[in-house]
Amino acid sequence: MIRPLLISLIALVTLCGQAGAQYASNSPYGKPERRDPIFLRFPEMAQRYWVNTETMAASHKSVAVPMPRQCAFVYADSYTRGQMSEREVQDTALSTCNRKLAELGPLGENYNINCQCKVVISDDKYVVPRDSMPEQxxxxxxxxxxxxxxxxxxxxxxxxxxxxxxxxxxxxxxxxxxxxxxxxxxxxxxxxxxxxxxxxxxxxxxxxxxxxxxxxxxxxxxxxxxxxxxxxxxxxxxxxxxxxxxxxxxxxxx
Incomplete structure (x- = not known):
């Protein structure tokens, strides 16, 4: 009973996140850089995003993290497989991030904020305001x-x-x-x-x-x-x- 409910909740959160999703072509927030804090936190993701030939050259790639301030130590990055669209790659990253966040359990003892996953990078563009991302x-x-x-x-x-x-x-x-x-x-x-x-x-x-x-x-x-x-x-x-x-x-x- 609990597991189906959890899966349904993750799907609902993912759907809500999709409603606010933004495509890279419409984003005014600029390109990410290798030394941005999000990549400092997650060196394995940085390796895939910036170094590994297969993933760095993907036609679509997305990064989702809990926000605000990347409030939990999880992330999800997704890259094109087959004929996936930018939206499908975003959805994959967001769904994976929500699953990881749910598995961690409550964060209320660490943060006095509502921590939720959000797509922050899509196709080499930030899709959230740069000032919403942490400086550290x-x-x-x-x-x-x-x-x-x-x-x-x-x-x-x-x-x-x-x-x-x-x-x-x-x-x-x-x-x-x-x-x-x-x-x-x-x-x-x-x-x-x-x-x-x-x-x-x-x-x-x-x-x-x-x-x-x-x-x-x-x-x-x-x-x-x-x-x-x-x-x-x-x-x-x-x-x-x-x-x-x-x-x-x-x-x-x-």
Whole structure:
């Protein structure tokens, strides 16, 4: 009963998104660039969009992400197969994005906004206003730590950063709470393609720590998990890319 209802809901959301779809030929919003934040967040998509000969040369290609501000760490890119039209490629990307978003579960503990998938790029044109796209990369974030009494505490919100983690040597990031108030800042230092060191400072230096991070693909979603210790030797776990509930179920035990 639940599964058919979920499928129907995804179809309805996709249909609603189609009503506002825009073709590249009618878009005044300009062309995407390789270093745009959307491609910094999703290097696998960037590889297909800009590098792989088969996909980059497709007659139609579309990218759909949750909006506003790419509010969840998921995406869907679609490319022409056979005689697919631009609209069909858009529909495929939007449907895939909605399915991935539904699989993640609720985002209300990370964002105080309504997060919905939308086609943002079609045939090498932005089809949404450029000022609606983020200037940095965004993703849901959760930090797990032990308080002064040794109890497990949790901070939920969203992370943002402006460089490609795992490719750029050093990447600074910041974390806002669910009310979009800045609470933490830190740095990822790359030591290997998918891992390195991190440092974190929160609440104006009252809380922080450092340790190692690892980028993980899939299972259940592309995300970053960082493990370390605070100044008192207590463990810290930071997860970027998973909603709070999913992050808690996967890593919340510290």
């Amino acid at each position: 990369a965004y993703g849901p974030a959760s930090i797990f730590y032990r308080d002064g009494q040794g109890n497990i505490a949790r901070l939920n919100g969203s992370a943002r950063y402006g460089a490609l983690i795992g490719h750029d040597r050093s990447v600074t990031f910041s974390i806002d709470n669910v009310n979009a108030e800045p609470v933490c800042e830190g740095t990822f230092t790359n030591e290997a393609p998918n891992s390195g060191r991190f440092s974190l400072s929160c609440f104006n230096g009252k809380f922080g720590g450092n340790g190692n991070y690892e980028s993980r693909t899939g299972a259940p979603n592309d995300h970053i998990v960082a493990r370390g210790q605070n100044r008192n030797g207590q463990p810290i776990v930071m997860v970027i890319g998973l909603p709070a509930q999913l992050a808690t179920n996967t890593y919340g035990g510290i």
